[in-house]
Amino acid sequence: MTATTSIHWSDRARAVLPGGGFGNFDPGVFIREGRGSRVWDEDGREYVDYLIGSGPMLLGHGHPEVLDAIVAQLPRGQTFFANNVLGVELAEEICRSVECAEQVRFLTSGGEADMYAIRLARAFTGRDKILKFEGGYHGMSAEAQMSLAPAVLANFPTAVPDSAGIPESTRSEVFVAPYNDLAFLSGFLDEHGSGIAAIVVEPLQRIIPQEPGFLHAVRMLCDRFGILLVFDEIVTGFRLAYGGAQEEYGVTPDICTLGKIIGGGFPLAAVAGRRPVMDHFDKGSVGADRWLMMLGTLSGNPVAAAAGLKTMEILRRQGTYETLKRHGTRIQGMLRDHLNAAGVAHEIVGHPALFDVVFTETKVRNYRDVLAGDARKSATFNKVMRNEGILKSPSKFYPSLVLTEDDFERTEHAIRSAARAIASSN
Ligand SMILES: Cc1ncc(COP(=O)(O)O)c(C=O)c1O
Known part of the structure; x- marks a missing residue:
C-alpha cells in the first residue's frame, strides 16, 4: 500500500x-x-x-447486529420483485413511528421518493404546480433541480434550473420561495395558492433550522389553500428524532419521503402518507384515471429491509x-x-x-x-x-x-x- x-x-x-x-x-x-x-x-x-x-x-x-441481520437474509435470496415479509415489517414500523405515515410505498433512492411524492400530490389535488424553497434539495428530478443551488439569483418566485437537460416548461410548474420567509409565502399563496399541488420542504433545510413556528405556519397555509405539505425527511427521518422532523417539530405533513437510515446502508427509500393520498398508488381504490403507476425492480428489497429493520430496532433503544x-x-x-x-x-x-x-x-x-x-x-x-x-x-x-x-x-x-x-x- x-x-x-x-x-x-x-x-x-x-x-x-x-x-x-x-x-x-x-x-x-x-x-x-x-x-x-x-x-x-x-x-x-x-x-x-x-x-x-x-x-x-x-x-x-x-x-455487528446489522451485519448479522444482512447475513441471515443473504442465503435466502437477494431480491424477488414479489412481496416479502421483511418489507411489510419495515412498512409497519414506519407507520408506527412516523406521524404522517398511514401507508408506505418503497423505492430505491431518495430522489425517486421525492419525484413520486410530487406526482402523488399532483394526482391527489388535480393541480400541476409545486412550490419549493430556494436551496432545498429533493433529488434530481426536473422539478427538484430548480433553484437547488442557483449561482444566479432570480427574483422570487422565479425558478432557475441548476442542470442542463431540463425542459423550459419545468420553470412554469415550479415556484420558489425563500426559506423561513412567512410574509413572502403567505402573500404569494394569496394570489397563487389555489393552483398549487404541494409545498415541498426539507424541515431542516440542508443545515438551516426553521425559525420558531415557520413549519407550523406553512402547515396552516397548506390547509387554507388545499395544498399538500410534503416533508422531505430523507435526511431528517430517524435522525432528528426516531419519528423524524415531524416528531421533533410537532408538525405533521400529508406526505413524507424517507431514505438513508431506513435502508441500513442499502438502496431503499419510501414515500409515506395519509391513506386517502396513498390510495392513488392503488388502481383498485381510485380507478384507472386517478391511479399513479409506479414500479421498481428493487423496491422493498429484502436485504435492504433486513438492514433497515435491524438499524431501526437498535435506534429504538x-x-x-x-x-x-x-x-x-x-x-x-x-x-x-x-x-x-x-x-x-x-x-x-x-x-x-x-x-x-x-x-x-x-x-x-x-x-x-x-x-x-x-x-x-x-x-x-x-x-x-x-x-x-x-x-x-x-x-x-x-x-x-x-x-x-x-x-x-x-x-x-x-x-x-x-x-x-x-x-x-x-
Ligand atoms: C433532503 C434530501 N432529499 C433527497 C435526497 C436524495 O436522496 P438519494 O441520494 O437517495 O437519491 C437527498 C440526498 O442526500 C437529501 O439530502
Missing part, C-alpha cells in the same frame, strides 16, 4: 467514469473500508468519519437520541470555542444531529445567507480537517452514535488547527 494507490485508481476511474467519479464526493478519495466511526482510504489513511455514507451509517460502519445530541453538541462546542479563540467570525448552523460552520457575521436563515458566507474560509476549514484525518462533506457534519473519546480528541485537534489556519490566512 503506497500513497500512489489512489492516484492509480483515479487514473483508471477517469477513463471510465465521467469526472473520474460517481458524481457524489471528491473523486480523489477512494474508501477501502469502514469500521465503527472510522474509514480507511486506499492509501491506508485513517479518518474519523463524519460523512457516514452521506447519512445512512448512523450506527457506524459494520455494526434507550438513550439513542440523547447520545446523538450529546455528540453533536460536543462538536459544536469545540467549533465555537476554537473559532472564538482564534477570533474567526462564524455561525454554527443546524441541529446537534446535523450541522456545519458558516463563516459569516450575520444570522443564517436561508440559502442566500449561506451563499454570503466566506467560501474561502470554508475551503480552508475543510482542507485542514481532511489533512488532520477528518472526513466530512464540504457542507455538513453528520455525527454518528459510535464516536469514541479518541475520535473527539482527534476532532478537537483538527478543529483547533483549522481555526488557526483560518485566522492566520486573514
Whole structure:
C-alpha cells in the first residue's frame, strides 16, 4: 500500500467514469473500508468519519447486529420483485413511528421518493404546480433541480434550473420561495395558492433550522389553500428524532419521503402518507384515471429491509437520541470555542444531529445567507480537517452514535488547527 494507490485508481476511474467519479464526493478519495466511526482510504489513511455514507451509517460502519441481520437474509435470496415479509415489517414500523405515515410505498433512492411524492400530490389535488424553497434539495428530478443551488439569483418566485437537460416548461410548474420567509409565502399563496399541488420542504433545510413556528405556519397555509405539505425527511427521518422532523417539530405533513437510515446502508427509500393520498398508488381504490403507476425492480428489497429493520430496532433503544445530541453538541462546542479563540467570525448552523460552520457575521436563515458566507474560509476549514484525518462533506457534519473519546480528541485537534489556519490566512 503506497500513497500512489489512489492516484492509480483515479487514473483508471477517469477513463471510465465521467469526472473520474460517481458524481457524489471528491473523486480523489477512494474508501477501502469502514469500521465503527472510522474509514480507511486506499492509501491506508485513517479518518474519523463524519460523512457516514452521506447519512445512512448512523450506527457506524459494520455494526455487528446489522451485519448479522444482512447475513441471515443473504442465503435466502437477494431480491424477488414479489412481496416479502421483511418489507411489510419495515412498512409497519414506519407507520408506527412516523406521524404522517398511514401507508408506505418503497423505492430505491431518495430522489425517486421525492419525484413520486410530487406526482402523488399532483394526482391527489388535480393541480400541476409545486412550490419549493430556494436551496432545498429533493433529488434530481426536473422539478427538484430548480433553484437547488442557483449561482444566479432570480427574483422570487422565479425558478432557475441548476442542470442542463431540463425542459423550459419545468420553470412554469415550479415556484420558489425563500426559506423561513412567512410574509413572502403567505402573500404569494394569496394570489397563487389555489393552483398549487404541494409545498415541498426539507424541515431542516440542508443545515438551516426553521425559525420558531415557520413549519407550523406553512402547515396552516397548506390547509387554507388545499395544498399538500410534503416533508422531505430523507435526511431528517430517524435522525432528528426516531419519528423524524415531524416528531421533533410537532408538525405533521400529508406526505413524507424517507431514505438513508431506513435502508441500513442499502438502496431503499419510501414515500409515506395519509391513506386517502396513498390510495392513488392503488388502481383498485381510485380507478384507472386517478391511479399513479409506479414500479421498481428493487423496491422493498429484502436485504435492504433486513438492514433497515435491524438499524431501526437498535435506534429504538434507550438513550439513542440523547447520545446523538450529546455528540453533536460536543462538536459544536469545540467549533465555537476554537473559532472564538482564534477570533474567526462564524455561525454554527443546524441541529446537534446535523450541522456545519458558516463563516459569516450575520444570522443564517436561508440559502442566500449561506451563499454570503466566506467560501474561502470554508475551503480552508475543510482542507485542514481532511489533512488532520477528518472526513466530512464540504457542507455538513453528520455525527454518528459510535464516536469514541479518541475520535473527539482527534476532532478537537483538527478543529483547533483549522481555526488557526483560518485566522492566520486573514
Ligand atoms: C433532503 C434530501 N432529499 C433527497 C435526497 C436524495 O436522496 P438519494 O441520494 O437517495 O437519491 C437527498 C440526498 O442526500 C437529501 O439530502
